[in-house]
Amino acid sequence: xxxxxxxxxxxxxxxxxxxxxxxxxxxxxxxxxxxxxxxxxxxxxxxxxxxxxxxxxxxxxxxxxxxxxxxxxxxxxxxxxxxxxxxxxxxxxxxxxxxxxxxxxxxxxxxxxxxxxxxxxxxxxxxxxxxxxxxxxxxxxxxxxxxxxxxxxxxxxxxxxxxxxxxxxxxxxxxxxxxxxxxxxxxxxxxxxxxxxxxxxxxxxxxxxxxxxxxxxxxxxxxxxxxxxxxxxxxxxxxxxxxxxxxxxxxxxxxxxxxxxxxxxxxxxxxxxxxxxxxxxxxxxxxxxxxxxxxxxxxxxxxxxxxxxxxxxxxxxxxxxxxxxxxxxxxxxxxxxxxxxxxxxxxxxxxxxxxxxxxxxxxxxxxxxxxxxxxxxxxxxxxxxxxxxxxxxxxxxxxxxxxxxxxxxxxxxxxxxxxxxxxxxxxxxxxxxxxxxxxxxxxxxxxxxxxxxxxxxxxxx
Numbered sequence: 049x050x051x052x053x054x055x056x057x058x059x060x061x062x063x064x065x066x067x068x069x070x071x072x073x074x075x076x077x078x079x080x081x082x083x084x085x086x087x088x089x090x091x092x093x094x095x096x097x098x099x100x101x102x103x104x105x106x107x108x109x110x111x112x113x114x115x116x117x118x119x120x121x122x123x124x125x126x127x128x129x130x131x132x133x134x135x136x137x138x139x140x141x142x143x144x145x146x147x148x149x150x151x152x153x154x155x156x157x158x159x160x161x162x163x164x165x166x167x168x169x170x171x172x173x174x175x176x177x178x179x180x181x182x183x184x185x186x187x188x189x190x191x192x193x194x195x196x197x198x199x200x201x202x203x204x205x206x207x208x209x210x211x212x213x214x215x216x217x218x219x220x221x222x223x224x225x226x227x228x229x230x231x232x233x234x235x236x237x238x239x240x241x242x243x244x245x246x247x248x249x250x251x252x253x254x255x256x257x258x259x260x261x262x263x264x265x266x267x268x269x270x271x272x273x274x275x276x277x278x279x280x281x282x283x284x285x286x287x288x289x290x291x292x293x294x295x296x297x298x299x300x301x302x303x304x305x306x307x308x309x310x311x312x313x314x315x316x317x318x319x320x321x322x323x324x325x326x327x328x329x330x331x332x333x334x335x336x337x338x339x340x341x342x343x344x345x346x347x348x349x350x351x352x353x354x355x356x357x358x359x360x361x362x363x364x365x366x367x368x369x370x371x372x373x374x375x376x377x378x379x380x381x382x383x384x385x386x387x388x389x390x391x392x393x394x395x396x397x398x399x400x401x402x403x404x405x406x407x408x409x410x411x412x413x414x415x416x417x418x419x420x421x422x423x424x425x426x427x428x429x430x431x432x433x434x435x436x437x438x439x440x441x442x443x444x445x446x447x448x449x450x451x452x453x454x455x456x457x458x459x460x461x462x463x464x465x466x467x468x469x470x471x472x473x474x475x476x477x478x479x480x481x482x483x484x485x486x487x488x489x490x491x492x493x494x495x496x497x498x499x500x501x502x503x504x505x506x507x508x509x
Contacts, residue, residue, distance in 0.1 A: 075108040078110050080129065083125060084143075090114070095141045096136075130146040131143060131145060147363070149368055159358065163383050170421060179375075180383075181342065183376050184372050212233060213268075214233075217230070218493075220493075221309040222506050224496050224502075225288070227310065229276050230255070230264070232265055234271050234273070242326065244267050244327065248260065249332045249355075251331065255282075256482050260439070261276075261474065263439070263447065269473060270451070272324075272451065279303060280303050288497060294365075297369035299366040300365060307327075326351065327340055327341060328352075328353065330396075332366055334353050337351065341393075349393070350388045352396070356381055357403050358410050386414055392450070392454045395411065398433070406431055407431050
């Protein structure tokens with residue numbers, strides 16, 4: 049009875065607040081900013097907002113959207129306007145645009161459980177994979193796969209360091225469309241050597257930053273070839289496109305095609321061991337790590353870092369700009385990560401981003417899928433509850449350990465008795481030293497397309 053009286057009283061108060069010169073002819077329309085102030089007074093809370101988010105916005109029948117619970121009220125009020133709030137403390141909220149890519153953890157877990165109810169053993173899971181994969185290619189506009197240009201990749205002169213070399217490359221992946229990167233090789237390779245693709249993430253400095261160079265240099269010193277490459281619209285891709293184009297949908301398609309073409313090219317090298325092909329990236333690079341492993345069985349080892357979550361779809365169009373998550377009736381990144389099974393996979397998570405709850409639900413799901421193959425031990429989770437969203441040494445160390453364990457690499461001279469790695473042999477080069485097209489882009493090919501509009505033309509049906 050008390051709850052009913054509270055609801056009735058709250059509704060009456062709302063109608064009093066909203067009664068100023070309103071009627072059903074104008075659908076009881078009220079400026080959103082006024083509605084926010086009423087919510088703040090009614091529930092004794094504070095909502096921070098940018099004026100740009102509320103300017104010119106109004107809400108119909110706002111009074112009818114109020115409920116006894118403030119969180120439910122805010123959802124009812126803001127959802128029609130594609131807005132939401134983040135709770136920042138007791139009685140403290142911040143207004144934001146609706147984040148299609150970010151769910152509440154329980155919502156993500158419930159959806160993953162629903163997906164998991166469709167399969168119960170290896171055979172039914174394999175059938176599910178065969179439904180998802182072709183839909184991923186279609187969603188990416190890569191079905192059929194565009195013809196590969198016959199041009200020769202541009203490769204710069206090798207720079208020799210103590211235990212490894214570096215050379216830069218530019219690879220034409222469609223007519224006039226290039227992906228750029230750097231290849232780190234062991235100085236004195238022995239026999240067949242593994243390959244590790246290293247897609248960049250969304251950190252400042254692009255693939256030129258210190259932690260990216262260190263990780264690739266260490267991989268090479270352990271005896272594998274590491275290939276670091278640009279995100280679309282970042283790094284040297286900026287010679288062809290605006291950096292703002294990275295926030296457009298085809299960025300996901302271009303980055304995926306770039307990774308496929310790099311893999312095609314590198315596997316033509318007879319020195320590369322096709323049985324030992326890994327991919328490791330962090331943040332947005334972690335999302336590409338998951339997607340590429342789901343798409344391509346040539347990848348035999350996968351390490352997504354600070355990226356994987358059932359309730360986070362990737363906040364950038366290069367992660368969710370094309371409808372890959374609608375594949376096979378709907379999927380999410382953790383189900384895509386499960387498509388790596390039974391190939392070795394290490395998931396690195398931390399306590400201060402959307403991977404914070406990895407050990408609670410998503411990782412046990414992955415273990416279950418690997419269990420269908422009797423290979424539960426091949427999927428691991430290193431969870432760092434006190435860490436944040438970065439690719440620092442605390443993340444790089446388990447990457448080195450995992451790659452060396454599964455690819456049989458030699459860490460002698462790089463690792464001490466305590467298990468720590470010495471990264472001091474990694475030379476941090478200036479950004480321009482890692483350019484394939486020259487310090488000022490002077491080696492950009494004459495056929496290079498310019499502008500997003502010309503990119504769209506390549507993918508016209």
